[in-house]
Amino acid sequence: MPFFHEILVLMVWKGWLTLEEMPVRVLLFKSKACAFCDPVERMVRKVISRVFGGDLVTINVFDVDEHRELADMYNVTSLPYVMVEDTPVITGMATEKEVEEALMKGMLYTSPSRAERLETRAKQVFIEANINFIKSINSKERIRHSIGDYVHISNLQLSTVSLLSLDKAAGGLLYTIGKLAGKTGAFSGILYDLAPKLHSPNISREEAFRNVLIAFDRFHIKQNEMGVYDARNAEVVEEGDGYGRIRIYECATATGMPIVGEPVCYFTAGMLSGLAEAILGETVHVAEKACWGLGDSYCEFEITLEGEETKKEGYASEPLVEEPAEKMRRISFNRLMKTLMRNMTQSILEGRRIRVGITDYTHIMNLQQQITSIKLADPVAGFLLKLAGKRLGELMPGGENLSFREAVAEVKSHLNSPIALLSGIHSHCKIKDVGDGNALITIHGCATASGQEDVKVSLCEFEAGIIEGFVEKSTGEPVVCREVECWGLGQDHCTFKIEREEFS
């Protein structure tokens, strides 16, 4: 039912809408006879303005008695019926918590397709961010003069895992971001150098595919020479016609992670797919078959050049169903996040290395490519990053029943703790202003944004989420944290505004 998409794409193409204005469409079907419809509609409106920001999401309400055809077209069977774009998320009565979860999932499921169809400005921004990556690494000039440009891999793992903890569909989003990063060309030039046969104009399709595998095999060693430290190395472990398996050792995203029953390197899978597609000009499917998250001590990716038997893409877009397993999943992800925080402490303070053959630090541009890029690819996904950060903030150890001022002071001491500083996540933080109901906190040398150009977008949604989650947990009151200054907005630091909800 791509009918609304086509209209939106047309409006963007015609220049009637800029991408910032391009809304996600929420459709709500109701009827006058339905007792649950009005309360659910109120909750949907409230959650959208509170969590997802009114500017990026539009709500259209239809009375099924007046719009029978539309209701039939979308198979509306029970009321109220709420959809995020083409994905049904609520059928029948729901509590506010359920509405929030359902909308969040809907945004997640639809995010990859939004990111994929960004052809105009956002894509340009994305390409520039990627080119900056290579430039800053090649120049060997420090972006962060005070603390250097490396960040502990646990920080990358915590952001990835917090995002995956929201819903399995986050994997699809990370895959799409990886694919965009691979396709937009920052690294594909290096692959040509690693397998020079790829330059040859007469190379056959199979031979080209084989040489892409050869280039993948050498890719991480080359990256390490450049100072990226994404993984120790890789090797091709199986190879056939248009098919290959590549094993990656000590990758930044997963190494040392306890078993969670799922693979976690969706970004890498997408990246390999995007790189291969950029070179071959054909569809290449990549699926992670072994991972630390699955109990292996390496990650292994199956790479398939699309042939007669077409496989499905790396993410699903089927209607959402409430799974009983979800609660268990959330518990195991919470446990995982706590383990990752402990791993980081042990690695930093006790010298217990996570990676043996390579440093536990990776270049900040690697973090920016995997996490910061998400918002550049889909503005709405910024809210998902914030929700992910919030989960992490809620898990961070800290006092309870604190006053607002006390909670802000505790945030500051967290952000200035030796672990935070030594992990390279930022240099130092200052409270710029604090009252009983609002505060401004400035962070210098933030790893997620330092060095980014003025793209008119605040980039540190994840950090905003951490602060919001932590202050809410320790005061027991709802607060809103927004980033008001950022590298992405033209400043050389990041400032977060925290407000108690009743004050905002």
Ligand SMILES: [Zn+2]
């Ligand atoms: Zn993995």
Ligand SMILES: [Zn+2]
């Ligand atoms: Zn920022």
